[in-house]
Amino acid sequence: MSSFAARVNSITPSATMAVKRAAEELKRRGVDVIDLGPGEPDFSTPEHIKEAARQALAQNFTKYTADSGIIELRETIAYRYNQNYKTDYTAENILVTSGAKQALYHISEALFETGDEVLLPVPYWVSYPEQIKLMGATPVLIQTHAHEGFRLRAETVAAQITPRTKAIIVNSPNNPSGATIERSELKKIVELAVKHRLWLIYDECYEKFLYEGAHVSAAEFDTQHVITVSSVSKTYAMTGWRLGWAVAPKELIQAMAKLQSHSTSHPTSISQHAALAALTGDQSCVSAMLSEYRRRRGFLLGELAQIKGLKYSAPPGAFYLFPDVSRFFNREIHNSSELARYLLERAQVAVVPGTGFGVEECIRISYATSGEQLREGLKRLREGLQNLC
Numbered sequence: 256m257s258s259f260a261a262r263v264n265s266i267t268p269s270a271t272m273a274v275k276r277a278a279e280e281l282k283r284r285g286v287d288v289i290d291l292g293p294g295e296p297d298f299s300t301p302e303h304i305k306e307a308a309r310q311a312l313a314q315n316f317t318k319y320t321a322d323s324g325i326i327e328l329r330e331t332i333a334y335r336y337n338q339n340y341k342t343d344y345t346a347e348n349i350l351v352t353s354g355a356k357q358a359l360y361h362i363s364e365a366l367f368e369t370g371d372e373v374l375l376p377v378p379y380w381v382s383y384p385e386q387i388k389l390m391g392a393t394p395v396l397i398q399t400h401a402h403e404g405f406r407l408r409a410e411t412v413a414a415q416i417t418p419r420t421k422a423i424i425v426n427s428p429n430n431p432s433g434a435t436i437e438r439s440e441l442k443k444i445v446e447l448a449v450k451h452r453l454w455l456i457y458d459e460c461y462e463k464f465l466y467e468g469a470h471v472s473a474a475e476f477d478t479q480h481v482i483t484v485s486s487v488s489k490t491y492a493m494t495g496w497r498l499g500w501a502v503a504p505k506e507l508i509q510a511m512a513k514l515q516s517h518s519t520s521h522p523t524s525i526s527q528h529a530a531l532a533a534l535t536g537d538q539s540c541v542s543a544m545l546s547e548y549r550r551r552r553g554f555l556l557g558e559l560a561q562i563k564g565l566k567y568s569a570p571p572g573a574f575y576l577f578p579d580v581s582r583f584f585n586r587e588i589h590n591s592s593e594l595a596r597y598l599l600e601r602a603q604v605a606v607v608p609g610t611g612f613g614v615e616e617c618i619r620i621s622y623a624t625s626g627e628q629l630r631e632g633l634k635r636l637r638e639g640l641q642n643l644c
């Protein structure tokens with residue numbers, strides 16, 4: 256076979272997708288696997304959003320749209336930021352993309368090149384380091400600590416800034432830890448970005464899933480250095496529709512739109528109309544999902560308390576718990592990947608190893624799964640771990 260480009264060899268496949276594949280393979284072979292791996296809501300997309308998509312089809316919104324997305328959607332996104340955070344964005348500050356992932360990809364393409372350093376707090380969402388490396392840049396890891404609930408501190412960020420630093424990525428609420436950033440720390444990090452002329456990429460995909468405190472957006476503090484990314488994927492249970500956005504200074508949006516115009520052109524026309532309905536329609540579906548996540552989180556925390564040797568905190572956001580399982584490592588199981596494999600094969604419960612998020616000692620447990628699955632999954636997890644003691 257002829258050779259591949261070197262850039263492909265510099266990256267690894269998504270760890271979360273790998274678990275999904277392994278669990279699905281076992282299920283296909285008839286094994287009854289409980290999947291606590293999913294990074295997506297188990298709810299269906301709300302009916303009024305699906306209806307908007309049916310209407311869009313009926314009205315033949317099936318042609319190419321503007322490269323940056325339909326104007327109504329871009330205006331709606333800008334309006335929401337202006338309402339919530341007193342910014343003065345217009346449609347020119349918005350690029351609508353095929354999910355937050357593509358927004359982040361185009362940001363990396365537009366900003367990073369060989370020699371650049373990008374500050375990346377650990378734990379990180381799996382795709383950030385790979386996107387940075389694909390552009391020839393270097394992720395510089397910033398440690399946060401389990402005993403502080405993985406909260407990011409501005410002083411730790413400041414200590415890693417060098418003349419090569421191009422950007423800082425902050426994700427709050429965080430996948431996988433569920434940690435959120437404190438308002439005062441975020442303000443200080445934005446000030447660092449302004450002072451050192453860096454980009455602050457702020458991923459707020461889980462902004463609506465908060466169990467303590469209120470969400471804080473980096474756009475509240477600055478709009479010249481801050482790039483905000485979000486999507487309808489988690490908020491409205493729309494992962495498969497592939498619809499997200501970036502909010503940034505208009506010159507950067509134009510640069511990203513150029514890249515998008517030569518890759519996907521734009522997200523699907525139907526998804527754009529569905530997203531418009533999601534953002535402008537009744538929001539009670541979001542609070543209903545939040546209360547169900549809150550209930551499951553309470554159940555899960557109660558169950559985990561009964562597993563001796565597990566260390567964890569109660570995270571304020573997202574729909575994940577990220578306990579430290581290092582107490583269960585032994586002569587055969589040296590890390591979270593081996594532990595996740597053991598749990599999948601011997602206890603038939605799928606969790607995501609912390610390895611892909613940069614933390615070897617932890618596993619990610621998702622509660623974006625039904626109460627019944629959660630109950631059985633926790634029983635299997637407890638038995639599986641206790642067999643290792």
Ligand SMILES: Cc1ncc(COP(=O)(O)O)c(C=O)c1O
Binds near residue numbers: 356
């Ligand atoms: C932190 C974070 N950012 C971005 C994404 C990508 O979201 P989307 O489905 O909108 O592309 C995810 C998905 O899991 C995520 O967890």
